[in-house]
Amino acid sequence: MSFPCWSDEHRAFRETVRRFTAEHIRPNAERWQQEGFFPDELFRKAGALGLLGIRFDPAWGGSGLDYWYTVILVEELARGRDIGCVVGLLVQCEMATSVIHAHGTDALRRDWLVPAIHGERIAALGVSEPGGGSDVAALQTTARRDGDDYVIRGSKIFISNGARADFVTLAVRTGGAGPGGVSLVVCPTDAKGFQVSRRLAKIDLHSSDTAELFFDDVRIPRRLLIGEEGRGFRYIMQAFQGERLVLATMMNSVCRDVLEETLAYTSQRKVFGQPILAMQAWRHRFADWMTRLEASELLTYRAAGELSAGDAHAEASVSMAKLYGAELIRGLVLDCAQAHGGYGFMEESYVARCSRGLQNWGIGAGSSEVMREIIAKRCMPAPGA
Numbered sequence: 478m479s480f481p482c483w484s485d486e487h488r489a490f491r492e493t494v495r496r497f498t499a500e501h502i503r504p505n506a507e508r509w510q511q512e513g514f515f516p517d518e519l520f521r522k523a524g525a526l527g528l529l530g531i532r533f534d535p536a537w538g539g540s541g542l543d544y545w546y547t548v549i550l551v552e553e554l555a556r557g558r559d560i561g562c563v564v565g566l567l568v569q570c571e572m573a574t575s576v577i578h579a580h581g582t583d584a585l586r587r588d589w590l591v592p593a594i595h596g597e598r599i600a601a602l603g604v605s606e607p608g609g610g611s612d613v614a615a616l617q618t619t620a621r622r623d624g625d626d627y628v629i630r631g632s633k634i635f636i637s638n639g640a641r642a643d644f645v646t647l648a649v650r651t652g653g654a655g656p657g658g659v660s661l662v663v664c665p666t667d668a669k670g671f672q673v674s675r676r677l678a679k680i681d682l683h684s685s686d687t688a689e690l691f692f693d694d695v696r697i698p699r700r701l702l703i704g705e706e707g708r709g710f711r712y713i714m715q716a717f718q719g720e721r722l723v724l725a726t727m728m729n730s731v732c733r734d735v736l737e738e739t740l741a742y743t744s745q746r747k748v749f750g751q752p753i754l755a756m757q758a759w760r761h762r763f764a765d766w767m768t769r770l771e772a773s774e775l776l777t778y779r780a781a782g783e784l785s786a787g788d789a790h791a792e793a794s795v796s797m798a799k800l801y802g803a804e805l806i807r808g809l810v811l812d813c814a815q816a817h818g819g820y821g822f823m824e825e826s827y828v829a830r831c832s833r834g835l836q837n838w839g840i841g842a843g844s845s846e847v848m849r850e851i852i853a854k855r856c857m858p859a860p861g862a
C-alpha cells in the first residue's frame with residue numbers, strides 16, 4: 478500500500494528488510510515449520526543488520542527510529558510466510574526488551590539489552606500464568622526479598638522463545654494483591670531452579686517454541702529488577718502497546734499476502750468455463766475484503782502515528798487496530814481458502830496453512846475481549862456516570 482508519509486528513508490529500510498526476508502526466511506519457511514524450529518543463527522543475522530533494535534537508543538546499539546519503522550519491519554518479515562519465526566524475532570526486539578530499554582539501569586541495558594539487540598542473547602517475555610493470562614494484575618508468581626536477592630517461585634505458560642531463551646523478562650509479585658504488587662525482573666535461564674517444564678505442542682506457528690516455565694526458588698540478585706518495584710504492571714501495559722501494534726501489522730500483512738495470492742489464483746482458475754474472478758459473487762466478496770483490509774491498515778497506521786507521537790489516544794487506537802485485524806483475518810483467510818476449492822485444504826497451499834489456528838490472532842498479546850474492554854474504558858462514559 479502506498480501511504481503519504483512513507484519517505485525515501487522508509488522505502489530504503491523496507492528494501493533492506495525485504496532482502497533479509499527473501500534471503501533468510503522465505504526459502505526456509507516450510508522446512509522450519511515441518512521441523513518445528515528455526516535456528517538461533519537467525520537472531521544473529523537479524524541483529525547484524527540492525528533489525529533487533531530499531532527503536533532503541535543508538536548509545537545501546539539501536540537505530541533511534543520510531544514505530545513507523547516497526548510497522549515496516551513487521552510488514553516485510555511477515556511476507557516470509559513463517560509467522561512462528563517472526564513471532565520469535567519480534568518477542569526479542571519488541572516485547573521482551575522494550576521495558577529494559579525504557580526503564581532498566583545502564584548495567585541492565587549493557588548486560589541484557591545490548592546482546593539482545595545484536596542477537597547474541599535470546600529473550601522471552603514471561604507474563605501469562607497457568608492460572609490466567611488476561612488478568613495480569615492477578616499474577617501469582619512471587620519474588621520474595623532475601624538480603625540482596627529475590628527468590629522467585631511460580632510458573633509461566635505460553636511463553637514464546639521460552640525453551641531457548643537466555644533470559645526472561647519476568648513479571649512477578651513483589652508486593653500485595655493487585656497491580657501495585659507487580660514488578661518486572663530479568664531472570665537468567667541458567668539460574669539454579671529455572672526449568673522449562675514442557676515445550677507446548679501448538680496447532681500452528683510450529684517453528685516458534687512456546688513453553689511452560691517453572692521457577693523453583695530461583696535466586697537472582699535484586700539489581701536485576703527493571704525500574705521500580707511495584708511499577709511492573711504499568712510498564713507491561715506500556716509495552717503491550719508496541720506488542721499489539723506488531724500483531725495488528727502482522728495480521729494485515731498476512732491478509733494482503735493471502736488476498737494477492739487468491740486474486741492471482743482465481744483470475745486463472747476456471748469453473749464452468751470462466752475464471753472464478755469473473756464471477757460477480759467472488760469479485761464483490763473480494764472487493765469487500767480489499768476495502769476492509771485498507772481500513773485495517775489505516776487504523777494500524779493511525780495507531781503507529783499516535784504511538785510515535787506519544788499521543789494519549791494511542792491505547793484506544795492500538796486496541797481497535799488489533800481487534801479489527803483479528804476479526805478481519807478470520808473471515809478473509811477462510812473466504813480465500815474457500816475460493817481455492819480442494820487446494821485450500823492442502824498443506825502445500827499457503828492460504829490453507831494460514832487458515833489453521835486463526836483464533837490465535839484474537840488471543841495472543843491480549844484477547845479481543847480485553848481489547849473491547851480497553852476501547853470501552855477509553856472511549857465511552859462510565860456506565861451510570
Ligand SMILES: Cc1cc2nc3c(=O)[nH]c(=O)nc-3n(C[C@H](O)[C@H](O)[C@H](O)COP(=O)(O)OP(=O)(O)OC[C@H]3O[C@@H](n4cnc5c(N)ncnc54)[C@H](O)[C@@H]3O)c2cc1C
Pocket residue numbers: 568601602603604605606608609610611612634635636637638682687837840841842843844845846847850
Ligand atoms: C501462540 C501464543 C504465544 C504466546 N506468547 C506469550 C508470551 O511470549 N508471553 C506471555 O506472557 N504470554 C504469551 N501468550 C499468552 C497470551 O498472552 C494469553 O493466552 C492471553 O493473554 C489470554 O490469556 P489466557 O490464555 O490465560 O486466557 P484467559 O485469561 O483465561 O481468558 C479466557 C477467555 O476469557 C476471555 N476474557 C478475558 N477477560 C475478559 C473480559 N473482561 N470480558 C469478557 N471476556 C474476557 C478471554 O478473551 C478469553 O476468551 C501467548 C499465547 C499464545 C496462544
